[in-house]
Amino acid sequence: MTSQFPSTDDVILGPGDDAAVVAAPDGRTVATTDLLVEGRHFRREWSTARDVGHRAVAQNYADVVAMGARPTGLLIGFAAPADLPLAWAEEFTAGVREECALAGGAVVGGDMVGSDTLTIAVTALGDLEGRAPVRRDGARAGDVVAYTGHLGLSAAGLALLERGVDGPADCLSEHRRPSPPYAAGPEAAVLGATAMLDISDGLVQDLGHICRASGVRVDLESDALRPEPALLEAVRVLGAPAGNAVAAARRLMAVGGEDHALAAVFPPETGLPEHWHAVGVVAEAPRGSEEVPEHPVTLDGDVVERGGWDHFRRE
């Protein structure tokens, strides 16, 4: 499988030996790993093999860029049942190759084994280019909270698939192949972001990690959550009452996961590029960093309950 991947300048020794050798120009390597299990993280009836290849790369490299790093290399473990069609593996490989071309890193190693459960293990490496990693614990009261990338589209896409109804292609494709804003991770680091993460569980949920790590709370402004047209259309298809589509879409933007957008916190004086959308502010935790509230992220001052598309179920 690995022979089908192009190399890059970061690959000092590619697949085929006991191990690969990847450039780590500033003397540090960023590393993260994720498992994708069929039936839990993807379904062969909802996603093509190519989609799964894209997604396996995207969700790992999203974690790399969320540290402010540039993707350099990927290792892929592939455990597959004996009856997996060869074409599935080939299409998966094509998806990996395409997403690597977008993100900029190369496949440097892998392992293929048999298993009753189709499982994909990805480890992604990255280069901090001399900068400090952007962690979760640097947010300070007064900082601005912003995001870039799509929000809510993947959750809407999943809801459409679960209900078996057709809807906006952008939502379905974002669920199948999230499109992390790769370049924005290093960009945020250069801009001086004090904290950053990849949004995999939802904006509110994931900002909670920053709050707990930094000892702060965050208040989001719903007016600043501006739904994309595809998301508005999706919530209408999903049954949001007329006149309530914007509120319903904002709810998905606040709690919907898996778009792999980036959320970052910047000092208030930072001049943010247009594609970074300021959506809230960091505030002191009630009694200092020792006491982060149970729901540290609020929307217009209110606690946001979990559960995204349940809201729209017709059952």
Add this chain to the structure above:
Amino acid sequence: MTSQFPSTDDVILGPGDDAAVVAAPDGRTVATTDLLVEGRHFRREWSTARDVGHRAVAQNYADVVAMGARPTGLLIGFAAPADLPLAWAEEFTAGVREECALAGGAVVGGDMVGSDTLTIAVTALGDLEGRAPVRRDGARAGDVVAYTGHLGLSAAGLALLERGVDGPADCLSEHRRPSPPYAAGPEAAVLGATAMLDISDGLVQDLGHICRASGVRVDLESDALRPEPALLEAVRVLGAPAGNAVAAARRLMAVGGEDHALAAVFPPETGLPEHWHAVGVVAEAPRGSEEVPEHPVTLDGDVVERGGWDHFRRE
């Protein structure tokens, strides 16, 4: 799970953020990945959880040291059925921790997910300490072939387990917890090894990779394969005819896999430390490097057929 692992000087940022940051002092990182699937790579009835933890680390760090590198960091993906006893995961973690203490690298990241099939994905990182990686393609005619570590014990242990008979503890434990000679990898690099690899499929089989990559062949001397006492005892228990135990043991040393010993090729003038056992020589491929024979590794001039313990089956 990751909070239970001690850190080391190589860990710049440990588990808990989007990704870890690991030291790569000379500007390069060695990286390799392996999957272990229950029922294929281990059996819960034959190996304890602690054994599996040891083995998951050992087989990956063996690949790192086989490049001549020093282990620095490990990422572990853990996919488990909902009914996996918590104690199993805890014991697995203890085994990982213990093997990391032996090998010298830290656990820097991981992922835990549900799956019907217990699956462990390990990625290991290493530091070349300024040396060139020892690849598979550097062997030259006249070089000496040597190994260090155990050979044949794991295969004998597996044969004992498969036949449900008791036998030497060293063979059973080597199958359950291979003990790669970690320090010998960087040592071989310093000694000037021209090629090296981790023996996972058997000495003959794996030296074949060096032959094909280097365009050479290798002849092993059976007299140089000196079986350990535990291996001799095991082949007797497995039914090797009296007077034939040494030959049977040498066969397991030649074809038995999974001990994760190291095989390396050195220039003929190299002064080898005692624990490196010279077992053969590198020769030209018949018509130069373009034509490596189908069986490039011979034993006393003869082709060695695959299949280890089958030889001893009583069926």
